[in-house]
Amino acid sequence: MQSVLIALCAAFFSLPGLCFAQDAPAAQPAESPTNQFSSSDSPDLPNAPEPVLQQTQTPATNQNQQPQQPTPPDQTKPASAPSLGDLGFTPQQTQADAQLQALLNKRTHMLKIHQELGAYTLIPMAATLITGPMAKAKGHEGQTITEPSQANLDFHAALGGVTAGMYFTTASYAIFAPKIPGNKRRGAIRWHEALAFIHGPGMIATPILGAMAFKQEQAGEKVHGLASLHGTVAWTTISAYGAAIVAVSWPIKFHL
Amino acid sequence: MNRTLLLALLLSTLPALSQTSSQWVLERSTLSYHMSHPMHQVDGVSHAAKGKGTCHDGQCDFLIAAPVNSFDSGDSNRDLHMVQVTRGAQFPMVIVRTRLPEATPPSGTIFADLEVQFAGQTVHYNHVAFQKTTNGKDVTITGTVPATCTDFKIDPPSFLTIPIKNEIPVRVEATWQPM
Numbered sequence: 144m145q146s147v148l149i150a151l152c153a154a155f156f157s158l159p160g161l162c163f164a165q166d167a168p169a170a171q172p173a174e175s176p177t178n179q180f181s182s183s184d185s186p187d188l189p190n191a192p193e194p195v196l197q198q199t200q201t202p203a204t205n206q207n208q209q210p211q212q213p214t215p216p217d218q219t220k221p222a223s224a225p226s227l228g229d230l231g232f233t234p235q236q237t238q239a240d241a242q243l244q245a246l247l248n249k250r251t252h253m254l255k256i257h258q259e260l261g262a263y264t265l266i267p268m269a270a271t272l273i274t275g276p277m278a279k280a281k282g283h284e285g286q287t288i289t290e291p292s293q294a295n296l297d298f299h300a301a302l303g304g305v306t307a308g309m310y311f312t313t314a315s316y317a318i319f320a321p322k323i324p325g326n327k328r329r330g331a332i333r334w335h336e337a338l339a340f341i342h343g344p345g346m347i348a349t350p351i352l353g354a355m356a357f358k359q360e361q362a363g364e365k366v367h368g369l370a371s372l373h374g375t376v377a378w379t380t381i382s383a384y385g386a387a388i389v390a391v392s393w394p395i396k397f398h399l
Numbered sequence: 400m401n402r403t404l405l406l407a408l409l410l411s412t413l414p415a416l417s418q419t420s421s422q423w424v425l426e427r428s429t430l431s432y433h434m435s436h437p438m439h440q441v442d443g444v445s446h447a448a449k450g451k452g453t454c455h456d457g458q459c460d461f462l463i464a465a466p467v468n469s470f471d472s473g474d475s476n477r478d479l480h481m482v483q484v485t486r487g488a489q490f491p492m493v494i495v496r497t498r499l500p501e502a503t504p505p506s507g508t509i510f511a512d513l514e515v516q517f518a519g520q521t522v523h524y525n526h527v528a529f530q531k532t533t534n535g536k537d538v539t540i541t542g543t544v545p546a547t548c549t550d551f552k553i554d555p556p557s558f559l560t561i562p563i564k565n566e567i568p569v570r571v572e573a574t575w576q577p578m
Binding site: 223224225226227229230231232236237238239240241243244246247248250251254258259262323326327328329330331332335391392394395396397 | 466477483559
């Protein structure tokens with residue numbers, strides 16, 4: 144009888160343990176806000192200098208990856224500690240995707256070239272713009288028209304050619320950079336891309352109009368018609384191009 | 400007979416005795432990294448973290464994880480670049496583990512030893528200060544993890560050939576509730 148009573152007592156004592164859902168904040172003693180304690184007091188935690196690089200994370204695998212060696216369970220974690228699986232993330236969120244990583248690497252590589260080459264393109268572009276007036280006939284109607292020298296014309300045309308070549312090479316690195324599935328464009332990149340619809344056609348039209356103007360000048364005619372828009376189109380193009388560079392860098396906050 | 404009954408009852412109570420005493424769930428959170436460049440100051444924010452805490456023998460083990468691609472800096476191009484440099488497709492989660500005493504004051508400064516898994520590396524940050532505030536059932540923890548690019552072997556991205564600062568502090572604001 145005594146043993147049965149002891150057993151019943153034991154069972155009763157264990158009941159709170161079975162249905163325990165302790166409200167920890169309520170159970171905490173109220174102390175002043177400045178009261179400090181440290182989890183480093185726990186004997187289970189390492190006391191290494193911070194930060195400590197411990198090990199290489201093993202990515203979860205999917206079909207796109209090389210099979211990984213199964214990793215042994217982490218002996219340093221207590222058995223009761225929560226695991227990633229307890230948090231309710233979808234497998235798509237937690238699985239490693241080596242193919243996507245490779246795609247991202249290629250994309251970044253191509254866009255880096257796009258960025259650098261695009262910046263260098265500004266040099267011949269600005270030089271072409273500066274030499275533009277030197278390749279233009281001077282003098283108004285009723286006055287003596289001064290034709291530009293052949294050297295000036297050739298130099299301006301050569302700079303234009305270099306600019307166009309570098310521009311289209313730069314553009315090709317952005318156009319052919321891999322697209323990431325499911326990526327919605329947000330932010331400054333949208334302005335950067337939208338401005339390409341101005342400087343892109345501008346870069347096609349400018350040399351064509353330049354060639355037309357050159358022919359008219361060579362024929363001893365005053366530049367007229369569409370060819371007279373060569374300078375305006377060139378300025379619009381370089382303005383849009385400069386704005387595209389600023390847009391992708393926006394917002395600029397200097398912090399040296 | 401009585402001894403057998405007693406033994407059976409005692410054995411049946413053992414799993415209950417070793418059970419976790421309380422559990423916590425991450426109700427809402429804001430994680431934000433700060434990136435500094437001579438021309439740019441950028442903050443990438445994620446509200447997609449999930450977390451859980453289990454308490455046992457006076458100690459609570461907490462786990463918080465967030466998908467790397469859930470951080471939003473306001474520019475999709477920059478976010479993709481961030482995922483690339485942090486090897487975020489290969490290691491898609493940033494995981495933080497810590498252990499704290501179960502009995503803590505309802506508010507004040509607490510110090511935690513953190514284990515951070517990110518970009519294929521596991522780094523420990525010891526004695527990181529967090530502010531704890533309690534509002535009803537909500538317990539909010541705020542603090543900054545002093546992460547750097549070199550800690551996680553990340554090549555600092557550059558803009559106009561100038562690399563970003565090595566420091567990429569991550570601000571954590573996490574509100575927990577008992578389950």
